[in-house]
Amino acid sequence: MRLALGPLLYYWTRDAVLEFYARVAGLPVDIVYVGEVVCARRRALRADDWIGLARDLAAAGKAVVLSTQALIESEGDIRAMRRVAERADFLVEANEMGAVRARGGRPFVAGPHLNVYNGATLAWLAQLGATRWVMPVELSGRALAGLQRERPAGVETEVFAWGRLPLAFSARCFTARHYDLPKDDCQFRCLEHADGLALATREGKPFLTLNGIQTQSAQVYDLAGALDELRALGVDAVRLSPQSAGMDEVIAAFRAALDGRIAPAQASRALAGLAPGRCNGYWHGAAGLEYREVA
Amino acid sequence: MLNQFRPDPILAGVTARAARGRDDRSFLIIAAVPKPELVCPAGALPALKAAVDNGADCVYIGLRDDTNARNFAGLNFAAAQAAEGVRYAHARGAKVLLAINTYPQAGEHARWTRAVDTAATLGVDAVILADPGLMRYARARHPALRLHLSVQGSATNHEAINLYHEQFGIARAVLPRVLSIAQVDELVRHTAVEIEVFGFGSLCVMVEGRCSLSSFACGEGPNTRGACSPAKHVRWDPRPTGLEARLNGILIDRFTPGESAGYPALCKGRFEVEGETHYAIEEPSSLNALALLPELARIGVAAVKIEGRQRSPAYVAAVTRVWRAAIDACSAHLASFAVEPGWSAALAQLAEGQQVTLGAYHRKWK
Incomplete structure (x- = not known):
């Protein structure tokens, strides 16, 4: 199983992004997804900057994938998406169906937001050029087993295994709404929240994370304890989603478990301090926010 | 069946778009005003009849299982009821659309493909699908079935x-429901596919x-x-601090006496940030685009959809009546169309939290 670093979902300063990926070049991940997936207004890095970053990471031996924006609304969004999707020099992760069309038959990764829930849909995407698919985060281990049985030849499976869960997208920016700002003049308040803006219930229980137009879980999804099951199901890669602190340690723990240097349960214990709260209910076919201790 | 479904809304859309930029008077003289279809919800036969009787062009329904996105206890149609609904609607010149719009789960695909087969047998006017694998099945197995x-x-x-x-x-x-009206316009210009909003x-x-x-x-x-925020997970707890609404134990909102307590759809609760x-995320409110009707017609939108298969026949009747009158008025006098106060009042009564947006x-x- 290979280790993949998913696209950065938050808005960090240009320096923070460049510094992060300079470090990633030396970390033991095999696949790195880059690009702005969440919001078209986040332009600290321009398209050329992302390509430059992708080239540097490729030179460092990483398998680099360019990720497209998940919610496309305007003609401007479409143009930006096409510039990524039409590139022949990199593999592309399509995060909505427009990018699948724009890809024009070139190989692509079917991202986690494409709603692949069954083998018939996966087979269709494979015909259009999908060489890998990322399981929707809400699917369970049991559902994955079913999909793996229906998976067409030549398509790899990747599973989201660490990070706050990307749960929903909206036309509305919830960060701007919280600050009572219009989306078109959001003053880039996302920059103040390197891991999103925490949302709790009225009795103070962590529930969700607001990340611009995206809503995530408050808890970090952690499948480190399930790595043996993932391997047994024939999963090809596990995805770690970037967070602002402790990413080196997260990568190290998953790497050690994948290489068999530590047991998955041990990796899970090592990761406990690196997340404010964890969840894994989806994997067990339960409510996503539940957490079941790893035996 | 494909040909009989529509006169030619694509052409109507093109005509509408070609006419843009002229003043409304010449538009009225040169081209017939495009009239969006009114697509209304029905969770059961009485609502279907209410929609048809009050002027719906199309009624959309679901089968009684998890193949559709309003899989609520006691709601939806067994095949025999659906057949009666199709007969009722067709006899009165209305169409029936069958929503099979959840995602087939691996290993359980047969339930969804059976639903598509049922749709073809029922002679519905179209199926509403979300899953590409299922679309491929429908296209291959029932080539005449409109998608x-x-x-x-x-x-x-x-x-x-x-x-x-x-x-x-x-x-x-x-x-x-994510595009601005300008973005809907732009989208319609770039596709031959009819657009329903x-x-x-x-x-x-x-x-x-x-x-x-x-x-x-x-x-x-x-x-x-x-299902979204399904009722079986909802608990109402009267507490000294107020009436609490919980979804699977999670506090979605707390209401003080006198505050109106809406259904705890989780995106419409109050939270701490x-x-x-x-x-x-959002206040309890309903979408109401009545005021945008002339703009939607000018853009060339082919159909306007009313949400609410979980609603009562009385609700469906009331909303259908208002929208029928509005679409007819808009079609007859596009340039001078104005929302009648009675329509707004009737719809506001029916809106979530009596608020519209x-x-x-x-x-x-946004």
Whole structure:
């Protein structure tokens, strides 16, 4: 199983992004997804900057994938998406169906937001050029087993295994709404929240994370304890989603478990301090926010 | 069946678009005013009859299982009831659309393909699908069956819609409630596929088909189970601090005496962000795009959809009546169309929290 670093979902300063990926070049991940997936207004890095970053990471031996924006609304969004999707020099992760069309038959990764829930849909995407698919985060281990049985030849499976869960997208920016700002003049308040803006219930229980137009879980999804099951199901890669602190340690723990240097349960214990709260209910076919201790 | 379904709305759309830029007077003289179809919800036979009797052009329904996105206890149609509904509607010149718009789960595909077979047997006028694998099945097995792309298919741009058109020959796409009116206009110009938009009803704040908030909170969501914030997970707790609404134990909101307590759809609760308690995602409110009707018609939108298969026949009748009158008035006098106060009052009565919004059509909502 290979280790993949998913696209950065938050808005960090240009320096923070460049510094992060300079470090990633030396970390033991095999696949790195880059690009702005969440919001078209986040332009600290321009398209050329992302390509430059992708080239540097490729030179460092990483398998680099360019990720497209998940919610496309305007003609401007479409143009930006096409510039990524039409590139022949990199593999592309399509995060909505427009990018699948724009890809024009070139190989692509079917991202986690494409709603692949069954083998018939996966087979269709494979015909259009999908060489890998990322399981929707809400699917369970049991559902994955079913999909793996229906998976067409030549398509790899990747599973989201660490990070706050990307749960929903909206036309509305919830960060701007919280600050009572219009989306078109959001003053880039996302920059103040390197891991999103925490949302709790009225009795103070962590529930969700607001990340611009995206809503995530408050808890970090952690499948480190399930790595043996993932391997047994024939999963090809596990995805770690970037967070602002402790990413080196997260990568190290998953790497050690994948290489068999530590047991998955041990990796899970090592990761406990690196997340404010964890969840894994989806994997067990339960409510996503539940957490079941790893035996 | 394909040909009999519509006169030629694509042409009507093109005519409408070609006429843009002229003043409304010449438009009225030169081309027939495009008249969007009115697509109304029915959770059961009485609601279907109410919709047809009050002027719906189309009624959309679901079968009684998790193949559709309103899989609620006691709701929806057994095959025999659906057949009666189709007879009733067709006898009165209305169409019936069958929503099969959840995602087939691996290993359980047969339930969904059976639903498509049932649709073909029933002679419905179109099926509303979200899953590409299922569209491929429908196209191969029932080539004459008209396909609509469900809002649950999450296609928000013309590239995506045109992909479904090329691949499966979809005739119509229902747009997620994320685009501004200018963006709807732009999209319509770039596709031959008919466009259906939401006009009234409960408002999804998130892109439909791409929201896992419900399954995150309670294990059941629209994509997998055809339900959002399902009633069986809802608990009402009277406490000294107020009436608490919980979803699978999670506090969605707390209401003081006198405050109106709406259904705890989890995106419409009050939460704490940085020490401030507010409707962090959305207030309880309904979409009402009645005022945008002339603009939607000018753009060439083929159909306007009313949300609410979970609603009563009385609700469906009332909303259908208002929208029928409005669409007819708009079609007759596009330039001078004005929303009648009686229509607004009737719809506001029926809205969630008695509040209405233009939603994403209005850029400021975003």
